[in-house]
Amino acid sequence: MATSNTDQAFKISVSESQIHELKVKLDLxxxxxxxxxxxxAYGSPLKDVQRLVAYWKSGYSWREHEKHINDTLPQFTxxxxxxxFGTLNIHFVxxxxxxxxxxxxxxxxxxxxxxxxxxxxxPLLTAASKxxxxxxxxxxxxxxxxxxxxxxxxxxxxxxxxxVCNKLMIELGYTEYVxxxxxxxxxxxxxxxxxxxxxxxxxxxxxxxxxxxxxIHNQVLFLQHALVPYSExxxxxxxxxxxxxxxxxxxxxxxxxxxxTLGYSLSDSPAGLLAWIYEKLRNWTDDYRWTDDEILTxxxxxxxxxAGPAATTRIYYEVETAKERDIITKPINNIPLGFSYFPRELxxxxxxxxxxxxxxxxxxxHASGGHFAAHEKPTILVDDIRQMFGKGGPANxxxxxxxxxxxxxxxxx
Amino acid sequence: MTSPxxxxxxxxxxxxxxxxxxxxxxTRFPNELQLSPGEEWSYGTPEQVTRNLVEYWRTSFDWRxxxxxxxxxxxxxxAVVNTGSEEHGSLRLHFVHKRSxxxxxxxxxxxxxxxxxxxxxxxxxEGLTEPTDPKHPAFHxxxxxxxxxxxxxxSRKPGLSLKATAYMFNELMKLLGYTAYMxxxxxxxxxxxxxxxxxxxxxCKAIHSNMFITTMPTPIRHPFKLVKxxxxxxxxxxxxxxxxxxxxxxxxxFSKYFMEEESGYMHVQSTKPQTLAYGLTDSPVGLLxxxxxxLRRWTDDYPWTDDEILTxxxxxxxxxxxxxxxYYKEAKTPYLKTDERTYVVSQYTxxxxxxxxxxxxxxxxxxxxxxxxxPLKFxxxHEKGGHFAAWERPKILxxxxxxxxxxxxxxxxxxxxxxxST
Numbered sequence: 164m165a166t167s168n169t170d171q172a173f174k175i176s177v178s179e180s181q182i183h184e185l186k187v188k189l190d191l192x193x194x195x196x197x198x199x200x201x202x203x204a205y206g207s208p209l210k211d212v213q214r215l216v217a218y219w220k221s222g223y224s225w226r227e228h229e230k231h232i233n234d235t236l237p238q239f240t241x242x243x244x245x246x247x248f249g250t251l252n253i254h255f256v257x258x259x260x261x262x263x264x265x266x267x268x269x270x271x272x273x274x275x276x277x278x279x280x281x282x283x284x285x286p287l288l289t290a291a292s293k294x295x296x297x298x299x300x301x302x303x304x305x306x307x308x309x310x311x312x313x314x315x316x317x318x319x320x321x322x323x324x325x326x327v328c329n330k331l332m333i334e335l336g337y338t339e340y341v342x343x344x345x346x347x348x349x350x351x352x353x354x355x356x357x358x359x360x361x362x363x364x365x366x367x368x369x370x371x372x373x374x375x376x377x378x379i380h381n382q383v384l385f386l387q388h389a390l391v392p393y394s395e396x397x398x399x400x401x402x403x404x405x406x407x408x409x410x411x412x413x414x415x416x417x418x419x420x421x422x423x424t425l426g427y428s429l430s431d432s433p434a435g436l437l438a439w440i441y442e443k444l445r446n447w448t449d450d451y452r453w454t455d456d457e458i459l460t461x462x463x464x465x466x467x468x469x470a471g472p473a474a475t476t477r478i479y480y481e482v483e484t485a486k487e488r489d490i491i492t493k494p495i496n497n498i499p500l501g502f503s504y505f506p507r508e509l510x511x512x513x514x515x516x517x518x519x520x521x522x523x524x525x526x527x528x529h530a531s532g533g534h535f536a537a538h539e540k541p542t543i544l545v546d547d548i549r550q551m552f553g554k555g556g557p558a559n560x561x562x563x564x565x566x567x568x569x570x571x572x573x574x575x576x
Numbered sequence: 577m578t579s580p581x582x583x584x585x586x587x588x589x590x591x592x593x594x595x596x597x598x599x600x601x602x603t604r605f606p607n608e609l610q611l612s613p614g615e616e617w618s619y620g621t622p623e624q625v626t627r628n629l630v631e632y633w634r635t636s637f638d639w640r641x642x643x644x645x646x647x648x649x650x651x652x653x654x655a656v657v658n659t660g661s662e663e664h665g666s667l668r669l670h671f672v673h674k675r676s677x678x679x680x681x682x683x684x685x686x687x688x689x690x691x692x693x694x695x696x697x698x699x700x701x702e703g704l705t706e707p708t709d710p711k712h713p714a715f716h717x718x719x720x721x722x723x724x725x726x727x728x729x730x731s732r733k734p735g736l737s738l739k740a741t742a743y744m745f746n747e748l749m750k751l752l753g754y755t756a757y758m759x760x761x762x763x764x765x766x767x768x769x770x771x772x773x774x775x776x777x778x779x780c781k782a783i784h785s786n787m788f789i790t791t792m793p794t795p796i797r798h799p800f801k802l803v804k805x806x807x808x809x810x811x812x813x814x815x816x817x818x819x820x821x822x823x824x825x826x827x828x829x830f831s832k833y834f835m836e837e838e839s840g841y842m843h844v845q846s847t848k849p850q851t852l853a854y855g856l857t858d859s860p861v862g863l864l865x866x867x868x869x870x871l872r873r874w875t876d877d878y879p880w881t882d883d884e885i886l887t888x889x890x891x892x893x894x895x896x897x898x899x900x901x902x903y904y905k906e907a908k909t910p911y912l913k914t915d916e917r918t919y920v921v922s923q924y925t926x927x928x929x930x931x932x933x934x935x936x937x938x939x940x941x942x943x944x945x946x947x948x949x950x951p952l953k954f955x956x957x958h959e960k961g962g963h964f965a966a967w968e969r970p971k972i973l974x975x976x977x978x979x980x981x982x983x984x985x986x987x988x989x990x991x992x993x994x995x996x997s998t
Contacts, residue, residue, distance in 0.1 A: 188602060191595070195853040195898035198734050205734075205905060206851030315610050317619075410847045417840030423608065423620030424869045425840075428855030428862025430606040435855020435862055442851045473606030480619060 170239040170335075173254060175229050175310065177467045182225060185433060185466060189220040192434045203445070207438040215441065216434055218455050225467075228460045236282060240310070243330045245323050247316070253331060254310035254469075255303040256281055260289040262297035266552055266567045267337035269328055269363075270302040273346020274475055275440040276535060277464045278304045283541035288548070295549040296567020301340075303331060305347065307477065313470030320481045321491060325354035329362055338362055339562045343548060345370040345536055347478060353491035356521070360498045365561045367525070367548055369536035370509070371502035373516035374492060381519055388515040396528070400511030407509040411446065414439070418479035426473025429465075436472055437462050447534035449507035494521035499558040501525030501551040503544060507533030524557035525550070580751065584652040584670060584727065586643050588894055593639060596860060596893065600634035603861045617872065621865035629868070630861055632882050642887050649698060650674075650719075654727070655751060660743030663733045669748055670727035671720035672697055676705040678714035680992050682981055683754035685745055685772075685780075686719040689763020689787075690900055691867040692964060693726050693891045694719045699970035704977065713981045718752060720745060722764060724899025726891050737906040737916045742771035746779055755779055756990040760977060762786040762965055764903065770920045773927035773950065781991050782984040783950075784930040784977055786965035789939050790948050791922045798948055820942050827940030834938045838873065841866070845904035853898035863897060864889050874963035876936035922949060928987070930954035930980030932973060936962030954980040 197209040236256045244250045256278050259265070268288060270281045281302035288298040306327055307313035314323070328351060332340045342352040342363050349370040355363040376384035393401070417425050428435040440462050444453055465472045482488060500523045504511070514526060527547045532540040551558045552567060560566055608623040616622040650672045658666045672694050675681070684704065686697045697719035704715040723741060724730035731740075745768065749757050759769040759780050766787040772780035793801035804819035805828075811818030812825055820828075844852050856863045867889050871880055892900065907917040929950035933940075935958065946952040956976055961969040985991050 184602070184604065188604075191599060191602070191858075193595075193858045193896070195850070195857040195896050196730070197850060197898075198902070199732050201734065201850065205902060206848035207854070208850070212854060313607070317609050317611065317615075413840070413844035413847045416843040420837050420840045421620035421869060423606070423622070424865050425620065426606040427621070427626065427865040428859045431602075431604045431861050432855045432859035434858050438851050438854035442848060471604075471606050477609070477619070 170241050173238040173240045174233045207442045212438050219459050223459050243327050248314045251306050251312045257301050258289050259299045260297040262291045262569050265297040265299045266565045267340035268298040268300050269342045271344035271348030271351050273348050277309045278302045280537045284537045284545050287545040296553045307470045307474035310469045313474040320485050321354040321487045324351045329359040339364050341365040343367045356495040365499045365558045367501040369503045371517035373520045376519050384515045397513045404510040418476040419483035422476035422480050429472040449531050449533035451539045496521050499524040503547045504528040505532035581653050581655045584654045585647045599860050621869045637886050657744045657747045659740045664731040664736050668729040669720050673718050674705050675716045676714040681714040681716050682991050683757035684715040685759045687761035687765030687768040689765045694721045696966045700966050700974050703974040712978050730899035735909045737909045738771040738920050742775050746776040758782045760784045773925045774923050777927050781988050782928045784980050786932045788931040824942040831939045845901045849901035849905050857896040876962040878968045924949050928953045928984050932976040933957040934961035953983050
């Protein structure tokens with residue numbers, strides 16, 4: 164594909180001195196005590212953190228995982244300019260399908276995730292088949308995350324992240340594409356739908372939000388919402404949401420107001436970073452059996468990230484200060500939207516709420532799964548995406564000439 | 577008979593100090609946004625200030641000298657004290673105790689908060705125990721470390737909160753021979769003294785707070801105040817001062833702002849203190865910045881020296897901060913139909929209250945709310961000062977305590993009696 168700005172092929176290669184520094188710190192970890200029978204009630208349990216630290220120190224091999232990531236995920240970097248913020252060097256995964264008319268798809272991660280979240284869905288999305296559509300997949304590291312540069316000035320909000328995403332896709336030759344995301348990926352893809360719908364032609368999210376329908380805006384939804392009693396699943400959803408917005412909310416309160424203060428301990432203490440992230444990996448998933456290797460690899464991406472872990476928390480501050488969550492709630496009516504509902508997502512709202520977000524053409528509800536859908540339920544998530552965009556699907560042919568199938572050609576298996 | 581009270585001197589082991597230096601040398605700093613002058617603190621504790629402190633801490637900060645000074649200036653002890661609960665049993669409390677040479681001195685317990693410590697009594701202890709003016713009241717001063725803070729033993733079990741703290745402090749005062757005493761405090765100290773007034777009014781006879789805190793007026797218990805508040809808010813929309821002054825409304829707005837924009841630490845500590853503790857126990861710069869931000873934000877242009885900041889931080893570093901962080905969550909321990917924190921803030925007690933109001937305090941309530949949960953005998957507003965009144969405005973605080981005491985001892989002569997137990 165001819166591009167105006169060359170992609171640099173990229174392989175993660177953390178320096179020996181960084182690995183050494185980490186080991187020295189792991190050797191020195193000073194642990195707090197813990198109350199008897201505390202379990203998870205006060206946060207990440209001591210025995211878990213100690214076990215993970217011990218393994219991280221000796222046993223876990225970053226080099227091995229680094230190699231595996233490099234072997235599995237084709238990575239690149241590219242300079243992307245952002246209005247008012249200069250040029251940022253952006254790290255991304257890019258895998259094309261063998262299907263020429265594959266649908267270009269941008270996958271946007273969140274916090275405390277990373278580009279790694281595309282790993283399990285990548286081979287499924289890019290697979291060729293007569294039954295379901297195929298995708299060319301791009302999964303970036305958001306600015307300030309993974310191996311992408313971080314912005315240096317304040318005010319880098321949702322529309323700046325969206326600008327990076329949009330420019331990246333265009334420069335890769337995908338002037339029209341669809342987007343998928345959860346966590347910050349949900350918010351950023353909303354911004355894409357608001358500002359760049361000429362290019363971003365459809366959005367699917369596994370973290371549906373929305374607010375209760377207001378009579379003045381959505382009479383039908385309002386009545387539906389007012390008259391139809393909540394289902395058991397919806398009631399359970401309220402309980403889950405209440406947990407998140409209450410006891411589960413501290414991290415967000417801190418990261419939205421004083422991220423830098425928190426950033427020092429995240430940058431300086433591997434145990435501090437580990438405990439902070441591990442708690443979310445456990446509380447935000449639906450009984451997902453994390454292996455120690457998975458946990459440490461996810462945390463290592465933060466520890467070894469180009470801009471350091473503190474940079475990843477600033478998005479909370481910027482979005483909160485600019486009240487951008489409210490802005491992107493406004494309905495998007497000119498492109499199709501799709502939502503997959505997982506019961507252990509952080510905020511689980513009735514269907515009528517997400518329908519206020521615009522032209523919702525696809526909804527799908529699942530009996531299990533949490534916040535990190537692409538990692539916990541890859542086949543289910545991909546099924547949903549295929550249904551939305553495939554033959555007979557509500558967003559079929561949303562991009563002309565990119566049906567996801569090679570017409571008249573036998574599918575290569 | 578073995579005395580349950582033991583003399584205590586701070587002596588941090590050499591290996592703790594060496595380990596600290598090693599960590600400081602390994603500090604891995606985060607990067608920072610380029611911010612304009614005046615905005616440096618807007619995302620949190622800034623980098624340059626922190627780098628300077630870390631360098632000073634590593635190379636020149638003389639803890640041994642500070643330790644000697646504290647030991648010389650503040651006579652300290654420990655005693656094993658009952659928590660009033662079978663679960664928590666008895667715990668060793670660390671405290672400062674200085675008796676006045678004056679007869680008829682009033683026993684006074686000074687309770688610190690977070691991220692303060694017993695050290696906050698340093699600048700007021702002399703003026704309270706040995707006033708130069710014979711007309712001024714004198715005090716026997718007791719300043720404990722909260723359980724789980726500094727050199728006070730934490731409980732091993734969940735739920736040790738305000739009620740247990742009050743029980744322990746009351747037991748301590750009785751152990752020292754003070755069956756009638758006053759209490760003074762800010763931050764958690766303001767809550768602890770409320771707990772003393774609620775659960776131990778037979779011994780705690782008057783309380784003075786530099787952080788007045790209460791709940792919103794309710795329709796049933798405080799209908800007039802609620803109406804007054806509504807009137808004031810509505811009036812403000814049209815530029816009128818009705819009910820409450822503009823100043824008081826601004827104060828309420830600030831309190832709301834504080835809860836929305838500056839209470840991240842409170843949310844995390846009240847819900848996931850353990851998660852937070854790992855980084856703050858392991859990383860000196862992590863702990864430093866977490867506390868320094870409050871030392872700066874909550875004071876009124878107080879010119880903190882590097883030594884002051886680092887001394888305050890050291891008191892959390894030595895035994896680790898986790899007990900202090902968990903204290904926030906423990907305060908949510910269920911009590912009756914609510915939780916201890918809410919109960920302590922809203923329950924009425926007849927013990928007289930005195931309040932000193934400093935402009936940079938984080939909670940700012942109208943004057944007449946002072947009457948809502950106690951008989952208000954003293955309320956004084958000051959032009960300068962913040963959250964750590966005993967540290968920032970010691971003379972003013974001493975003055976206020978004296979004035980309040982003169983009012984209450986007229987009503988309660990038991991405060992002037994003192995018995996000494998051996």
